[in-house]
Amino acid sequence: MSSTMRTRRTLGSLAATAVLTAGLLGASGVQAPQASAAACSGTTGVTVVVDFTALGGGIETGCAVGDPASGLAALTGAGFPYAFHPRFPGFVCKINALPTTCTNPTGTAYWSYWHAQHGGAWSYSNLGAGGYNPAPGEVEGWSFGAGAQPGITAP
Template sequence: MKTAVRRTAAVSAAGLAAAAILAGGASPAQAAACSGTTGVTVIVDFTALGGSVQTACALGDPTSGLTALTGAGFTYAFVPRQPGFVCRLNSLPNPCNGAPVSAYWSYWHATPGGTWSYSSSGAGSYNPAPGTVEGWSFGAGTAPTQAP
């Protein structure tokens, strides 16, 4: 009987950990930059919103910048009635007014140790290569404050 209780407790703990990850927590393996070409590193700069810079790894070969973003554990929402224009990352800023005049989520690309390059493509149509770095920064089109 004691073995069954321990096994049930272990299964319950594992289920709670999985639920926490699905509810928005990033898995520990993704909470840092990717190594080599194991995936695409994603850096999101929340400093203009009172937060910090967060770095995570989207393992594998994401098919788009949006896939890399979600693969690294971040969430996004488009501007209402303007699909493709990212309004919020991890629910910030809140609320999204739908027509940012002087501040928006800008999208950047780089190689590790390189310099940021402003994206001329939308995140839904850009295909980042494994081993590269994707950046997001909220503001007036300024690059993330953390180097790639």
């Protein structure tokens, strides 16, 4: 898939997420954070990298502007909607509707969660994304498969 097609797909996902988020939060008057299809600059937010390679896709990057309260908030703030596994609450089963079906998590088929500093090495998270509070300037990573880190250096 070309870089242009990936960017368009990412921007389409961001637009759909923005519409959904606005609809969900509009009644409360709370505004959703803006998402960007590129890495955050400095400490303007939390950069999120999602590696879809094992699912036949590429690697996508987004920016959750501001200071998201959790790794899950960073994920959605960067334009990546997610779904929990129906039988394992709190366990992320899909990101951007991938994989297409939720299977029981195994050692070879799950979304692994990572942290890094810009340009630094990935570190496997020993906390779930709902319990981790990333600081602006940090990079969050997600990779589907057997627990391998995202396939790029943290941007």
